[in-house]
Amino acid sequence: MSTTYMLRDWTKLRETHPQPSPAGGHAEYKWAMAINLDVCTGCNACSVACYAENNLPVVGKEKYAHGQSMHWMRIERYWNEEDVETPHQGAQFLPMMCQQCEAAPCETVCPVGATNHTPDGLNSQVYNRCVGSRYCSANCPYKVRYFNWYDYPEQEMAWPDPLPMQLNPDLTVRSKGVMEKCTFCVQRLTAAKNTARNEGRTVKDGEVTTACAQACPTQAITFGNMVDPYSQVSEKWRHQQVELHKDVQDKDKSGDSGLRGYRVFEELRSYPSVMYLERVRDTKA
Amino acid sequence: MSNINRRDFLKVLGWSSVAVAVAGCGKTSVESGVETVMSYSQPEDFLVPSIGVYYASTCTQCEANCGVTGRVREGRILKLEGNPESAINLGRLCGLGQAAVQHHYNPDRLKEPLLRQGGGLQPTTWENATALLAEKTGDLKGEQFAFLSGGLSGHLKVLVQNYVDSLGSKNLYFYEALTPAVNQSVSQKLYGTATPRFHLDKAQLIVSFGADFLDTWVSPVHFASQYTQFRKATIDKKRGTLVQIEPRMTLTGANADRWIPIIPGTEGVLALGLVNALLKGGIGVKSLPASVVSAVRAYDKERVNKEAGVSGEVFDKLVALLSERSPSLVLSGLSAEGHAHGAQNAAAIMLLNVVLGNVGKTIDAPTRLPFPQLAAEEGNSVALKRFNDSLAGDKFKVVFIYNANPVYTAPAFMKLRDNLKKSEFKVVFTHYLDETAQEADLVLPLDSALEDWGTHVAAYQPDSIELTMQQPLMEKLYPSGTRSLGDVMLDQLKHRRANEYKDFADYYAYLKSALTRNKGAFSGVSADDETFWNQALMHGVLKVKGQEQSISANVVNLDIAQPAPIGDDQYPFHLVPTVRSGFRDGRHANLPWLQETPDSLTTMVWDSWVEIHPKTAERMGIKEGDILEIASKNGSIKTQAYLFPGVQPDSVAIPLGQGHEAMGRYAKDVGVNPFKLLDPVFDKSTGELAMHATRVKVSRTGASVRVVKEEGWSPIVVNTQQGRKLVSTIAVDKANFSKEV
């Protein structure tokens, strides 16, 4: 980050708090998600799509056993506290990836500024800048940052020939000692933005989406630009009365509104860009 | 696009940019004149470097045949997406489908034909191989030849059929280990169609007896999209309620509003109990003949409670739901039909649809396909049994096996490996050197699904019938090493029926002419052959003009009698072989992505495990990671224990698909293969192998391991949210859907 930019506008560099507007004060783009947990079946299609799109290495059993797996998009399965004996209400699935926090705990602590806030409201991770202090992950409440514990391209498991032919040239294959995480498929976003700029417009809703959202068989994931008030994702956030710049939503203050929108660990004031819609269960059944 | 070879120059650039991609981010080589940049010799104007092009094709990972589009860049297929034009998956794609690229690029793919010389398999050329085929089948009597194929449809099926006919043989077997064959036979009897069309989206209530329609059953991606509508609450429709009844929680069960564990094999009892209760409540009395009405009287709440282990309270709730919510939909799945009385089970369950008057509302008849020869042969396990019996009787001299791995999937009691030895010339068409290929005399490596041409007609058609196109998404990886089965068949047919097939240069030419000749059968296509063909390839989907049919239930002489449950003191547990969406019958076990993807419910990876209910485990003093021995009358396997609340306490569940002895680095020696345990129990009416009728005993070996799973390793055995608000749940009557979009 050059001195000029630092001096020109520090806030551009460090989003401390989103402005009180639907898009958190972003000018052109504010990428965000809404995930409907009532139709998320936990089928892992999104996770595999992420492997395919983002050159994620397969680490193999032995390393997986050490908790060194690299899935940016992980499906979590919880059981209901009440009936752990027999889960009469089924399991609880949660697709968890980087929440692209507006005030991201990871950004402020990185000693080399390898993770920054982009004008599009993304939480960028610059692989080549990373020195691997792992402070970002230490400070991430969601633990969705994944570290390259080994030189995976060199690992016999990951990409024996001819598997490397499948690798996506739009993003790098991360090497040893680098932190990585979900990027909202930034390579797709950049491509879409460039096309849009050439035509002197901004990206239209539905013109670009993330690999996970595209794959999801139940269309549980909605991705889009919050700056566009008519984008699907904006609509969803608006109707669920979840506001980007609040750590306690008004609807929650006023008791049970019956609206399903919520954000995980909202109270930590990281202002995540992913809204989840509560899972619904029929109590009569 | 009509000539595929025009794309080969792209390979050059493809390779070089791989080098770039793999170089990774650690290195910063910015000196000039180090890397070489390849230019095209003759570019295609529609191909621009660094910009991906999408080609439509068909997913062959499972029988659902979703439409896919492949992103091709610099001549390499990078990623598969769903094809929005396909009514089956509407642009969506499951994990299994996406992983097809790893079949294509798999490091363990066979790169050349193998011939058994002396002891082992030695490399040979296709020329020898094809010559050998012709020679071996030259003066062969029809009954001495057998062709065992996996599920098949479209023009390849026609070619195979014709080839078998040309040998004067009747022995063409379509074998699949995991098809709902019993269901189909029953619904054939009951609805007059084997594959009725379901409308989950229209249903207010779905009661599914082990039908895992969200993950592994029939056409998962399509049902998933319907499920979205089913769950959606709109002005004219309440949010649908899902009840799942099964011995082991499937993914569908995990998403149910109510999951009811049931003793395997007693689904029918519960179903009839429900019918009885509904009739008592005055519902659907007219829909049933007196004979049936009287037959179900015997099934009351107490009996259901006693035999099926479903409590009266749950039963009443279920009855209440069924009588309130209409239209509803009752489905019967693998765990219900996999018994000696599977047909009766299925019949009893489907009877509910009749009683509730769902037939015609949420269930209707599929469109009739004008050309049956292209229709899907889903295959079944009877085929395997007959095939195996004849082998045992030493009937076959020459055997062809395609798209099946019977040596792996056949239960131990069949002794298929030994029987196969009796036939003197075994040809296996495959991608990997799997268990069956290892037994073969001639192994012929096929093009991957992303290199091959083909047409498919999915067995389950959501609305009007589709014929989906399969086309190469990139240049062959091993141009001289692999071939398309279509080409091989055509080649052989040219020997035998020269005059019929002489004017087809290759399988591609055959397909093209076959389709263009009857393009009249498709709706909304142009008159000109070339344009028609290009459109077909561009869209990947052809809508077939089929005629609609009506559906009606016919319950007379429907066998619903439920046998009395039989205990077994020596083998106290029911074995539930569970289907994993990633592996199916094990043919996808060599895909690293799928091995690394945690099982949705247990979050286990890279291995097999036996699921046992925590209570039962406590009783037997079993802890997570203990190595257990699971023994049936026909064999035993050792694997790690996983304490799983989602399994019926009298049952243990083992996932299928692992435990390969061959096939490739990612599959070999990973986990165990429960197929081998299965007891010789067959469905009485269809002769299908009863997958869920095996009894086992469980014993500790004393050994123990740390299970490799995705869920955290904390002292809390059952993984809950620990009071944090991660996945929040709201009761349907509390939720306010009015504002939702």
Added chain:
Amino acid sequence: MNHLNKEKDIREDIAWAQINKDVLRSLEKPRPVYWVLFGLALSMFLVGVGCEIYQYQTGMGVANMNNPHMWGLYIATFIFWIGMSHSGTLLSAILHLMHADWRKPIYRFAEAMTTFSLMTAGLFVMVHLGRLWQFYYALPYPNERWTWPNFQSPLLWDAMAIFTYLTSSIIFLYIGAIPDFAICRDNAKGWRKNFYTILALGWMGTDRQWRNFRITYLTVACFLIPLAVSVHSIVASDFAMSQQPGWHVTSFPPYFVAGALYSGCAAIITLFIVLRYTFRFEEYMTMPILDKVARLTFAIAMVWTYLNLIEFASVWYGHDSYSKDLLIQKATGPYAPFWWTMIVCGSIVPFALAIKKFRSSLTIMFIVSLLLNLGMWLERWMIVAPTYSHGYYPWTWDHFQWPSFVQWGMVFGSFGWFGMLFMIFTKLVPSVSMYEVKEMVYHRTLANKESREA
């Protein structure tokens, strides 16, 4: 060693020449035990080096860290060594300003300790990095990338603070030793002669030199104290400024500083006894001095205990359920054994120092001091590790991730490295400040004279 165990302070009538003789002897051929210890230290260090090479080649994975266990023993041990460094400053600078003259015979090696433990700590920062070869990205210098490090990151402040502290404490150590170097120069022969001549910077002991010397020494001392406090406060803010349960604690800076002084003093006791034995310094490192150090340690121990209790209380009565969960987890979960050991070693064992009988026994003091250090090391580990295994996010809870031999090897090695440096130091620099001891003796004689005259 019990025969040494009688109340005996530095003799007043000891001749200055004798002091030189005794101290300079420590620079000559040592007892065999020295070589034994040195060999031990060296081999320990080599083990550490081996582990680092392996880790550098293969990747951090071999340290058996994972998501969430991102930091392991490295950071814990890093804090431990930073802590060690504080004792030196305390003794030499703070006590210097307080004119506590009993410090004089022992501050020299305490300072050496400061310097070397800082150097050790620095190693751990490096070892910890995933891409050691890119460490220079963290340095704020103009470069062709036009990029700057992130000045918001406590880790960056850390680097700067430590570097400043290291340089200034080296200067302090050096300045303080100049008069002694002069003495060495005058008594040494051969290469040592030139060596000390250079180091002595032509010290003649003129009044002017002494005046300037005093001023400089005092200035650097004053400069050093705030540094010492800041450096560990900043290390504390690595945690306090994060958002994690068990880390986000306001009282961490003072808590860390207290802990630092604590472990530092404990270490001084250890080394005091070792040196006293190896170099026959009974004349100078006398029991009363040890007694004073011990009392000081006890006082600090109590401060530390108090701050500990404050932390527990504020968590217990606070609203943060996550931190509370974690605290319970620490006391009951898989880390409980270590956590309780830390409590015992940190808060119970020091009471031994309150008993005069124990204070006057070298053996007991030796054991106690080691226990205290163990406790303080565990404290650091118990700050770092449990937060990972039981943080905000239940899904990633992993209570059974045990550091691999690589991590242990490097911790082990660091002690070797420290010991090695220290032992080399004792052979090149007089580990007892001769001129200050002389002053001390001189002042005492004066004082006694006056009292007799009166």
Added chain:
Amino acid sequence: MNLSRFLCIADQGAARRFAVGLLLLAVGVFGAGAAKADGKVEQPIEFPHNTHAGKMGINCLYCHTYARRSAVSGIPPLQKCMGCHQSIESVKDRPRIKKLFEYWEKKEPIPWKKVHDLPDFVRFSHERHVQRFYFKQERPIQEVCGLCHGDVKSMTVAEKVQPLSMGWCVSCHEQDHRIDNVSAKTSNGPNDCWQCHK
């Protein structure tokens, strides 16, 4: 911002001069990071840009045809060369052209060496730059390409004249550029890390 202009040297010569002044460490670091402008590169055919771009004044985009619609500018395909040279009798017997024809006979692409090679983790879009400076600002094409590639019409084979280091990119990105040739509105290049880093 002169301070940064002084501290963070963009052009290589100055960087060298500054590096000399720095400590040994810093020098090492510079060596590691900085891109060297390493003059001429041995190419399979010594392509005369001076003739084509200079004497003939052919538009760069005529041969480097992908530059305006793709991230990569694309080395001209053989077909392109032949398009003209098949019909230019006068030079048919020149050694270079002979070589060219040989490749064409064999239908094999010419293994050109990369001259302007960016690290693998950089996402640079020719398209955007050409669109902005050529089509929007309507500056002469050779000037636009020259921004990074130097005065090509004075070279035979392309030579790297700019460091192509991050600082050098930023030095231009942080300046204000007119958005097109009509309006006076200006904007500077994106400073979003992810715009260039991938």
